[in-house]
Amino acid sequence: MARSRWYFLVGVSLLCSTVALGAQPEHAPWRVLFLRGTALFSSSDMIYDLAMRDAITSGTDRVVEFHGEPLDAVRFTGTEFEQELMEFLRKKYRNMKFDLIVAAGPGALDFAARNRNALWPETPVVFYSVLAESLEGKRLPPDFTGLTLGLDPAGTIDLAMLLQPGARRIVVVAGKGAYDNNWIRRVKPLVERHRGRLDAEYLIDEPLPEILDRVSKLPADTIVLYLSMIRDAQNRIRVLPEVAKELAQASSAPVYGFFETYFGMGIIGGSIASFREEGVQAGRLALRILNGEKAESLPVQPAPPARCNIDWRQLKRWRIAETRVPAGCSVQYREPSFWEAYRRYIVATVLVVLVQATLILGLLVNRARRKGAERELRESEERYREVVDSQAELVCRYLPDTTLTFVNEAYCRFFGRRREELIGRQFLELIPEGDRAAALEHVASIGKEPRQVAYQQKVLMPDGSICWQEWVGHTIRLPRGVVELQGIGRDVTDRKRAEEANQRLTHLSRVAMLGELSGSLAHELNQPLSAILANAQAAQRFLAHNPANFDEIGDILQDIVRDDKRAGEVIRRLRVLFRKEEMQHQPVDVNEVVQEVMQLMRSELMNRQVSVVTRLAPELPLVKGDRVHLQQVLVNLVMNGCEAMTAGSERRPRLSLQTRVVNANGVEVTLIDEGTGISPDQVERIFEPFVTTKAQGLGLGLSVCRTIIQAHGGRLWASNNADRGATFRFTLPAHTGGGSQ
Amino acid sequence: MNSAPPTVFIVDDDASVLKALERLIAGAGLKVATFDSPQRFLDCHDPSTPGCLVLDVEMPGLNGVELQRALADRGSILPIIFLTGHGDVPKGVQAMKRGAVDFLTKPADEKDLLAAIGQAFDRDRVLRQERGGLAEIHGRLATLTAREREVLAYIVSGRRNKQIAADLGTVEKTIKVHRARVMEKLKVRSLADLVRLAERAGVERPPYGS
Numbered sequence: 001m002a003r004s005r006w007y008f009l010v011g012v013s014l015l016c017s018t019v020a021l022g023a024q025p026e027h028a029p030w031r032v033l034f035l036r037g038t039a040l041f042s043s044s045d046m047i048y049d050l051a052m053r054d055a056i057t058s059g060t061d062r063v064v065e066f067h068g069e070p071l072d073a074v075r076f077t078g079t080e081f082e083q084e085l086m087e088f089l090r091k092k093y094r095n096m097k098f099d100l101i102v103a104a105g106p107g108a109l110d111f112a113a114r115n116r117n118a119l120w121p122e123t124p125v126v127f128y129s130v131l132a133e134s135l136e137g138k139r140l141p142p143d144f145t146g147l148t149l150g151l152d153p154a155g156t157i158d159l160a161m162l163l164q165p166g167a168r169r170i171v172v173v174a175g176k177g178a179y180d181n182n183w184i185r186r187v188k189p190l191v192e193r194h195r196g197r198l199d200a201e202y203l204i205d206e207p208l209p210e211i212l213d214r215v216s217k218l219p220a221d222t223i224v225l226y227l228s229m230i231r232d233a234q235n236r237i238r239v240l241p242e243v244a245k246e247l248a249q250a251s252s253a254p255v256y257g258f259f260e261t262y263f264g265m266g267i268i269g270g271s272i273a274s275f276r277e278e279g280v281q282a283g284r285l286a287l288r289i290l291n292g293e294k295a296e297s298l299p300v301q302p303a304p305p306a307r308c309n310i311d312w313r314q315l316k317r318w319r320i321a322e323t324r325v326p327a328g329c330s331v332q333y334r335e336p337s338f339w340e341a342y343r344r345y346i347v348a349t350v351l352v353v354l355v356q357a358t359l360i361l362g363l364l365v366n367r368a369r370r371k372g373a374e375r376e377l378r379e380s381e382e383r384y385r386e387v388v389d390s391q392a393e394l395v396c397r398y399l400p401d402t403t404l405t406f407v408n409e410a411y412c413r414f415f416g417r418r419r420e421e422l423i424g425r426q427f428l429e430l431i432p433e434g435d436r437a438a439a440l441e442h443v444a445s446i447g448k449e450p451r452q453v454a455y456q457q458k459v460l461m462p463d464g465s466i467c468w469q470e471w472v473g474h475t476i477r478l479p480r481g482v483v484e485l486q487g488i489g490r491d492v493t494d495r496k497r498a499e500e501a502n503q504r505l506t507h508l509s510r511v512a513m514l515g516e517l518s519g520s521l522a523h524e525l526n527q528p529l530s531a532i533l534a535n536a537q538a539a540q541r542f543l544a545h546n547p548a549n550f551d552e553i554g555d556i557l558q559d560i561v562r563d564d565k566r567a568g569e570v571i572r573r574l575r576v577l578f579r580k581e582e583m584q585h586q587p588v589d590v591n592e593v594v595q596e597v598m599q600l601m602r603s604e605l606m607n608r609q610v611s612v613v614t615r616l617a618p619e620l621p622l623v624k625g626d627r628v629h630l631q632q633v634l635v636n637l638v639m640n641g642c643e644a645m646t647a648g649s650e651r652r653p654r655l656s657l658q659t660r661v662v663n664a665n666g667v668e669v670t671l672i673d674e675g676t677g678i679s680p681d682q683v684e685r686i687f688e689p690f691v692t693t694k695a696q697g698l699g700l701g702l703s704v705c706r707t708i709i710q711a712h713g714g715r716l717w718a719s720n721n722a723d724r725g726a727t728f729r730f731t732l733p734a735h736t737g738g739g740s741q
Numbered sequence: 742m743n744s745a746p747p748t749v750f751i752v753d754d755d756a757s758v759l760k761a762l763e764r765l766i767a768g769a770g771l772k773v774a775t776f777d778s779p780q781r782f783l784d785c786h787d788p789s790t791p792g793c794l795v796l797d798v799e800m801p802g803l804n805g806v807e808l809q810r811a812l813a814d815r816g817s818i819l820p821i822i823f824l825t826g827h828g829d830v831p832k833g834v835q836a837m838k839r840g841a842v843d844f845l846t847k848p849a850d851e852k853d854l855l856a857a858i859g860q861a862f863d864r865d866r867v868l869r870q871e872r873g874g875l876a877e878i879h880g881r882l883a884t885l886t887a888r889e890r891e892v893l894a895y896i897v898s899g900r901r902n903k904q905i906a907a908d909l910g911t912v913e914k915t916i917k918v919h920r921a922r923v924m925e926k927l928k929v930r931s932l933a934d935l936v937r938l939a940e941r942a943g944v945e946r947p948p949y950g951s
Contacts, residue, residue: 523799523826523847527755530824530848534761537851541768556764563757603826606799 029063030290032056033098033120037107037129039072043241044261047275048129048282049104055283056290064290067093073107074179074230086115093120100290102282103127103146106134113140124295128282132302133186143295147282152306153183153227154190155271156258159308160223161194163268163324164254169222170198173211173247173255175229175238180204183227191225198223207234208243212250220318222253226262241265254318258306264333268318269310278303394469394489397476402426402443405484414469414491416462430459432466446485447475456492468496502707507580509704510632514577516639520604524570528563535560573600576628583629583711587622587735590630590659590667597634598657608653610642615658621665624735625712633708633716636701637671637728644675644726665734666714674725683718705730747862748772748792752782752808753824754800762795762854769855779808788817791869793842793861795854798825806836818868820861824849878942881927889926891947892919896932897939898946908947 038045057064069089076085101123103112109127116125127146135148161167170191174180184204191200203211208229215224229243241261248255248266257263258270281304289295308329315322315331325331339346388395389409397406407422415422415430431439435458442455456470471489478484514521539556542549573596594616598605605612638655645653656672678686689703709716709730716730749766751773753759759775767773772792776782779800794812798805809821820842836844842864843857885893895905902916909916929935 519826526826526847527758531755531757531761533848533850534758534765538761538764538768541765552764556761559757559761563761566757603799606804609804 027062029065030099031065031067031096032286033101034066034068035101035103035108035112036068036070037073037103037105037109039075040070044259044275045104045129047260048279051276051279052102052128052283052286055280056287059284059287071107071111073111086119089119098123100286101125102286105129106131113138113144116141124289126282126286126289128278128303135300145285145295145298145300147278147285147301147303150273150278150303150306151258152271152273153187153258155306156256157190157194157225159269159271160225160256162326163320164221164223167221167223168199169201170194171201171203171215171218171222171224172227173203173215173224174227175231176204176233176235177230179230180228187227205233208232208238208246212246215247215251218251218253220253224251224253224255226255226257226267254314263309264311266314267311268314269308271306272309273303273306392490396427397484397486398427399484400443402428432458432460443473443485446473467491467493503582506629506704506708509701510577513632513635513639513701514574517601517604517635520601520607521574523603525567528567531563532560577631584626585624586627588625588627588630589620589622590669590732591616591620593627593630593634594657594659597631597638601635601638605642608642610645610653610655612638612655612657615656617660620659620661620667621734623667623712623732625732629708633705633730636705640701641671641673641675644673662731667732667734669730671728672721672725677720677724677726678718683720686718745791746772747865748774748790749795749858750774750776750782750792751795752776752779753797754778755797765851765854766858771858783808783811786817788815788819791865792819793858793865794819794821795858796821796823798823809836809841818865818872820864822857822861875941878938882942884926885923889919889923892916893923893939894944894947896920897936897944
């Protein structure tokens with residue numbers, strides 16, 4: 001159901017569109033009768049007529065039929081002739097109705113004015129190529145309209161006087177035909193206006209050859225004005241532009257004219273109306289009438305005005321300066337300049353020259369570049385040498401047996417020796433004997449490990465003192481399989497000394513700390529000593545008994561040995577703490593360190609009546625560090641905590657010491673006290689050296705602690721607890737294998 | 742009165758020290774009892790047992806000085822010999838003031854230690870005797886009536902019978918009777934003996950004395 005309705009709709013719409021197409025009005029062609037007043041093949045008329053026709057046909061989609069009648073009214077005249085012609089035309093166009101009659105030229109206009117009503121009543125007429133003067137005194141029917149010619153002899157004379165301001169004479173050339181006479185009659189008064197300045201002469205009564213002869217003898221300050229020559233004095237019909245050409249060729253003075261067709265034939269120029277423009281304008285006027293406008297409502301209009309046109313070649317011929325040409329003049333036939341004439345050759349030549357020049361330039365540039373590159377290479381070598389020499393860094397190259405092959409300025413300066421003294425010698429000689437083996441080992445390791453580790457070594461100075469250098473080395477493979485090593489080093493003596501000072505400070509601080517602990521440490525030592533003494537004296541008694549109790553004595557001796565060892569252990573631990581050693585980097589169990597510290601401080605804590613609660617993480621990763629230094633930190637922190645608490649607390653003070661794993665595999669040690677806390681402005685300052693809150697003490701402890709923890713790659717900080725006391729915390733990165741085990 | 746041989750009580754948290762001292766002192770023929778913490782000693786201590794205490798000053802939990810105080814609180818008069826790791830003078834003086842017999846620095850020599858123990862035993866014996874006499878006096882005082890006790894306080898403070906009668910709102914004759922009873926019950930013959938006894942027993946004087 002739905003489908004059949006759809007088909008129906010499509011069918012109806014198709015039908016409708018078909019009907020619409022069929023209803024499109026089919027215009028009948030426009031019929032235009034074209035009456036040409038003159039004969040055929042006049043070049044000026046052909047320009048007019050073609051332009052007129054093209055303007056009509058290109059202005060509409062309609063088909064336009066042109067029917068044409070050349071009347072040649074100048075030559076065929078007389079009433080009788082006209083009657084016969086009318087009879088002929090009536091018969092010829094018996095079955096035709098015209099939409100428009102175009103009358104071209106005065107002859108055609110006159111014919112139409114006389115006979116239109118009889119032949120083609122009510123067909124409007126458009127005329128052109130008619131002088132405005134020829135319309136004067138004529139009464140045209142109201143549906144006649146058209147253009148009046150724009151020919152401008154007056155402007156042409158004015159132009160001639162501008163171009164030839166020194167001219168004394170004007171020679172007017174014309175024929176003997178009616179048309180020619182007409183022009184003479186009209187030009188005469190225009191020439192008359194210049195009487196006094198220009199003598200006028202009319203060459204009209206002679207045959208053309210004589211006229212040509214005459215003009216060839218004119219002085220150069222003459223203006224020759226050619227009007228028209230349809231017939232010469234011998235009654236010979238002439239073609240107007242041809243006459244212009246001959247005149248111009250023969251004349252010994254410039255020839256002027258105002259017909260477009262003369263221009264380019266050798267005349268110098270004139271104020272010239274464009275036939276083509278006039279034809280187009282006439283065509284447009286005709287089109288308006290064809291499109292339905294009433295001819296009665298369209299007044300007769302002037303053709304486009306004449307314009308100054310000048311032939312450049314003639315300017316040259318007559319040596320007239322182009323500056324004389326008035327503004328707005330169109331100068332034509334300009335001869336191509338050298339460039340215009342020979343452009344291709346010039347371009348080709350220039351191209352060839354350019355290509356050659358480019359080639360030469362390229363070669364020059366290439367040469368300059370090569371020279372530049374050589375110079376740059378030389379400069380870069382010098383620069384490199386200067387850079388290497390001006391370095392504060394020590395640079396040297398050496399063979400695997402440490403024989404120096406190159407040293408820079410800094411190297412020489414450092415050792416206070418000349419380059420020649422150093423090169424060829426083994427730098428091993430510059431290293432203290434005890435360190436040579438290690439240095440050689442380091443040299444052997446260069447290039448074997450992907451990551452270069454800076455190597456520090458002691459060196460002997462000429463004055464016998466010891467300095468420190470830090471070196472990074474890499475292997476250089478020279479051609480022919482030679483292997484050299486390059487080292488870049490620097491003087492790290494100052495840093496080393498600072499480190500040593502730091503070590504000394506750390507050590508001193510440790511010694512001071514141990515001093516504080518000395519009472520407790522004495523106790524630790526006293527315990528085994530007490531036991532030993534008591535045991536020994538008891539043994540003496542047992543020996544004095546009779547019989548001596550040897551079993552008991554044996555037990556006693558065993559205990560003495562044990563206690564002695566215990567005392568020795570205390571001493572050993574102390575000695576380790578007192579020892580002044582560089583920081584070690586060994587894997588350390590922080591829990592063990594905590595336990596050792598607790599043992600060491602057992603007596604001290606007891607004495608201070610401080611109890612310590614330790615909570616140690618069961619599976620703590622090892623850290624890389626120095627056991628003694630870490631002990632020092634812990635002892636310091638515990639002592640600090642004790643001191644913070646003993647000042648005015650009523651109940652037995654307690655410290656909480658914890659270890660735990662943080663950040664995946666770091667270790668954190670936390671010490672919480674229940675003391676007085678830290679005043680907020682001191683939380684960071686307490687880690688500065690010589691800042692202390694205690695009555696005694698240098699205030700070095702915490703600053704040394706921080707230095708130690710930082711040297712372990714860790715962090716130490718303090719904060720106040722929410723309720724009371726403070727918490728000190730430090731973290732240590734886990735030992736990640738490698739290194740010494 | 743306890744006539745058992747005196748005991749040397751040794752308290753030290755260090756097992757080897759404890760054992761060594763025990764050997765030494767026992768070797769010298771003395772009776773020894775050892776304890777590894779002050780608390781344990783306190784828990785087992787019988788104040789009536791004569792002897793002395795050899796005590797390490799530094800110990801976890803109760804320290805030596807605290808133990809000394811705890812013993813005094815319990816009315817124990819056991820003399821104490823302190824052993825210390827450091828010659829801590831202020832602590833020593835404090836301990837001596839509280840009744841320590843001696844303050845020895847570790848390691849203590851046998852001779853010094855045994856001498857100190859001997860001294861401590863003597864002190865203990867004297868104290869115990871004194872303490873025995875006092876107990877008898879207290880027994881006699883306990884037989885007094887409230888009124889007689891009151892009158893005693895006035896007598897000791899030096900008031901005459903007439904004054905006492907006025908103070909207590911009675912007649913001199915009654916006071917005389919009380920006075921005779923008190924002298925009889927306390928077994929003293931003279932006023933001087935009565936005052937000495939009252940002083941020893943710590944009899945309080947009345948609020949408004951002469």
